[in-house]
Amino acid sequence: MLDRNDPREKINWALSIPFILLHLAPLGMIFFPPSWGDVVACVALYYGRMFFITGVYHRYFGHRGYRMNRFWTFLAAFAGGTSAQKGALWWASHHRWHHRFSDTDRDPHNSNRGFFWSHVGWIICNKYNQTHYETIKDFAKYPELVWLNKYHLVPPTLLGVVVWLIGGWSALFCSFFLSTILLYHGTFSINSLTHKWGKARYKTGETSKNSFILSLVTLGEGWHNNHHYYSSTANQGFFWWEVDISYYVIRLLGLVGIAKDIRVPSDRARFKNWIDEGARDKLARRYGVSAPEEHTHDLDVAVSVPSRSAPSSRPPEFTPAE
Ligand SMILES: [Zn+2]
Numbered sequence: 001m002l003d004r005n006d007p008r009e010k011i012n013w014a015l016s017i018p019f020i021l022l023h024l025a026p027l028g029m030i031f032f033p034p035s036w037g038d039v040v041a042c043v044a045l046y047y048g049r050m051f052f053i054t055g056v057y058h059r060y061f062g063h064r065g066y067r068m069n070r071f072w073t074f075l076a077a078f079a080g081g082t083s084a085q086k087g088a089l090w091w092a093s094h095h096r097w098h099h100r101f102s103d104t105d106r107d108p109h110n111s112n113r114g115f116f117w118s119h120v121g122w123i124i125c126n127k128y129n130q131t132h133y134e135t136i137k138d139f140a141k142y143p144e145l146v147w148l149n150k151y152h153l154v155p156p157t158l159l160g161v162v163v164w165l166i167g168g169w170s171a172l173f174c175s176f177f178l179s180t181i182l183l184y185h186g187t188f189s190i191n192s193l194t195h196k197w198g199k200a201r202y203k204t205g206e207t208s209k210n211s212f213i214l215s216l217v218t219l220g221e222g223w224h225n226n227h228h229y230y231s232s233t234a235n236q237g238f239f240w241w242e243v244d245i246s247y248y249v250i251r252l253l254g255l256v257g258i259a260k261d262i263r264v265p266s267d268r269a270r271f272k273n274w275i276d277e278g279a280r281d282k283l284a285r286r287y288g289v290s291a292p293e294e295h296t297h298d299l300d301v302a303v304s305v306p307s308r309s310a311p312s313s314r315p316p317e318f319t320p321a322e
């Protein structure tokens with residue numbers, strides 16, 4: 001819960017009232033019942049925008065798991081902005097704090113403070129309302145991204161107007177508002193539930209877990225323990241059965257030349273620091289990888305696809321947990 005003794009944790013009503021009203025907006029469907037087309041558009045806008053949160057806000061702006069030129073960066077930030085989760089710079093700067101200070105008081109959505117705080121409490125209070133540009137200097141040097149971060153209501157408003165013009169009121173309430181609310185809670189579940197549900201593979205020193213169900217809901221973000229172990233890669237599913245649709249889309253963007261230097265963990269990195277070393281050795285044998293020595297500081301850099309054998313010249317932003 002919010003700490004009433006900390007003035008920075010007072011509920012910010014200027015933010016919270018629109019946030020609450022947004023949650024009530026889908027009730028408009030009572031008066032304007034949705035068509036099947038509206039429902040299909042709702043699902044499409046949920047998953048379509050989920051990609052821009054996971055594949056762009058998170059893996060690109062948060063972790064630089066791949067590269068894009070300035071033009072595609074702006075377009076992708078704009079598309080992510082239609083999710084009404086503030087600007088890419090606000091989103092990614094707080095997320096970088098989460099990785100640096102996971103499960104401590106300096107982690108914005110410290111999961112040790114309970115479900116409410118990590119899911120939504122940290123968003124509705126004053127404490128984390130501002131963007132800390134010093135944490136995201138690498139992107140804050142582009143004025144168009146700073147503009148988008150400041151006027152973050154422009155993209156979702158435009159999308160809402162377009163949906164209303166195309167589909168009318170029923171589409172506005174179902175396809176736009178309902179999908180936006182579902183998208184909020186799908187995204188927030190990564191901050192709250194993936195630090196509670198599932199199983200950890202790697203020793204990361206915090207509470208992150210891997211969850212197949214949450215990966216389906218969030219296009220691959222459920223492999224959160226993998227991600228905390230090695231956060232600077234474009235993929236979060238580290239083995240073929242770990243379904244990671246955001247990564248598949250990034251690879252498609254790579255095929256058409258939009259995404260470059262797509263980073264994945266080396267085999268050595270994938271097979272290091274397992275909690276269950278017996279399971280690790282069994283799988284490593286199947287993959288023909290000799291079980292790596294633990295506690296070594298040898299080559300663990302991420303490698304770029306498709307030339308998996310050549311280490312990237314760009315060092316990882318965050319190194320794997322030791
Ligand atoms: Zn986390």
Ligand SMILES: [Zn+2]
Nearest residue numbers: 062095227231
């Ligand atoms: Zn992350």
